[in-house]
Amino acid sequence: MARRPHLMLRTKITAVVVAAAALAMTLAAVMSYRGVSDLVGEEMERGLEDRTHTVHTLVSAGLAPPPRRGIADQVVSERGTVRRLTPSGPEIPVSAAALEVARTGKGGHLEDLVVDGTEYGVLTRPLPRGGAVMVAQSYEGAARVDDAFLWRVTGTTAAALAVSALLSWFVVGRVLRPVRRLARTTAHITATRDLTTELPPAGPDEVGQLTRSFASMLNALRRSRDQQQRLVQDASHELRTPLTSVRGSAELLQRGRGRLAAEDEEQILSTLVTETAALDDLVRELVELATDRYTDEPPATVDLAVLAEDTALRHRTRTGRTITVTTDDPLPVRARPRALQRCVDNLLNNAVKFSPADTPVVLHVEGCRLSVRDRGPGIDPADREAVFDRFYRGARTQSTPGSGLGLAIVHDSVTADGGTVFAGAAEGGGAEVGLTLPAAGPAPYAPVVGRRLRKHVPQARRIRE
Structure with a gap:
């Protein structure tokens, strides 16, 4: 049986948390162990030096040092003869370096030796009257402390990791509870296709x-x-x-x-x-x-004036109507070029269809606003918003052929680009219908619509004049 997705995510997050905690705890344990080992070693070395100084003083004074557990004391002559000061302790082998100290009476020597399977730290110091004193200290106590600390650190780390895993499992479960609720809700929506289902409350995280x-x-x-x-x-x-x-x-x-x-x-x-x-x-x-064939078309910077000239030229050629383009400080806009071209085409088609054949159609560009004015029957004030609805036909245009979708297409396309549409009465009679789009900004731009009309710009200027 497959595991539920939220349990898999919960397990993965818990594993990551425990792994991070294990890494941190292991690093802390290793550093602590090394620190304690170094500290014990330093204490052992200081204790060996103190014992050697005490034995050296007593032997120099002709006294015997008191026995001590784990300590072996002996005197080495210049010839290498050994006299044990603690009969119960083992005899410490005399190395060449220790014999050199006894023979010359100078310096000192610290070394580690293994005697009868036990490791000793041996410190040799010269005596004033010749020879040297050798003090050996067993590392068994330090090893026991070291091993005990290692086992305690290991046990503590394992217990901490177990507690960390348990707490992480419950905490991650609480954190993922909103995700589980969201997953159940979306699964319900997918199964029932009920888009009215309410989603769980959204927190600030x-x-x-x-x-x-x-x-x-x-x-x-x-x-x-x-x-x-x-x-x-x-x-x-x-x-x-x-x-x-x-x-x-x-x-x-x-x-x-x-x-x-x-x-x-x-x-x-x-x-x-x-x-x-x-x-x-x-x-x-x-x-x-x-x-909406142009949904995936990327927005670009569009020169509304050039687009208006291009569209007007094509409609003049196709319909033979008088179409005039006027401008007033036009600005580049940000829109989908081909979708915007279709919108202006629909506006001109409406104006040509609803205005008498002997009347002009004016395409006006002002800033980021483009409007088309005709001399047709106009639009009733009550219909100026409804004309952009799908299949809407006003009382004055019921007998005119058409689908009633042209302005709906303009509305959907322009609003998708962040713009607005409007309809009203034109000066001198007729209707004025148009659109407003967001400005492209102060950055340098290159118009992408109407480039092929640039050679006709002088003609367009004459038309405007």
Whole structure:
């Protein structure tokens, strides 16, 4: 059976904490052990020197030193003859260095010797009347202290590690409790697809930040699903009318085959062509609105004035309409270039569609604001916000062909880039619809939209004049 993910994470974190504690404790134990060993060694050396000084003084005075456990005292003559001062202790071998001290009567010598399996520290000092005194001190006591300290440190470290592991397991469990709650909630959402499920409360720590991030993502998913559902409902409603018209016209042609007058057939076929074209436009705009082909397009610095000239030139060529571009201290903006190009195209398409053929359309750029003014029927004050809703058609434009998605696409694209849209009345009659985008900032920029129109800038200036 697979282990639960939160237990695996808990185990890993506990293992890391215990490993860090083990490393710190081991290092502290080793340093303490070395420090105590050095201290014991220094104490042993001082004790050997004190004993040697005492024996040296007593022997010089012709007295015998008192016996002491673990200590062997002896006198070495210049010829190497040994006289033991502590008969119960072992006889210490006389090394060449110790014999040299006895023969010359100068200096001193400290060495370690093993006698009968026991290690001794031996200190040799010369006597005033010749020869030398040798004092040997057993290291058995120091070894016992050393071993006892080592076992105690090892046992204490092991016990501390066990307590550390136990405390870490419980503490990490408490720390990960919000993560477990969040994991259970997200698993419930995944299994039930219920995006209305509330997430656990978010605290001020990193886990709380993670919870808030999940909440933001969940809200975005809710909005996305709601938008998709509304889009499907609105699309089904809008598609029903042209499809019904197409089906009715086709059934009429089928039933009246060969019996309809030529002008009636022509009218029915014209209706079929018109409704099919409307369906094609509606489906195309629905696909653009649903997929947002420019979502992954990176933002760039865009010159609104050059973009306006480019768009106006293309629409003049395609429609033959008079489209004028005016500017007032234009500023570069930050947006997705192709998405912004599509927005300006939709604004001009609306203006051309809803204004009389003999009236001009003005594209005005002021700072980071771009607007399109026409001489059409205008927009009622009550409809100025609703015109950006999907499939919305005002009372004055119900009979005009169109899907009602153009301005909705503009709204979604501009708001995605951090901008705003607006609609109002133009001076002299008609409507003014436009957008405002964030400025690109004072950094040097290179326009990425409308570059191919730079050779037409003189012509554009003449149009503005």
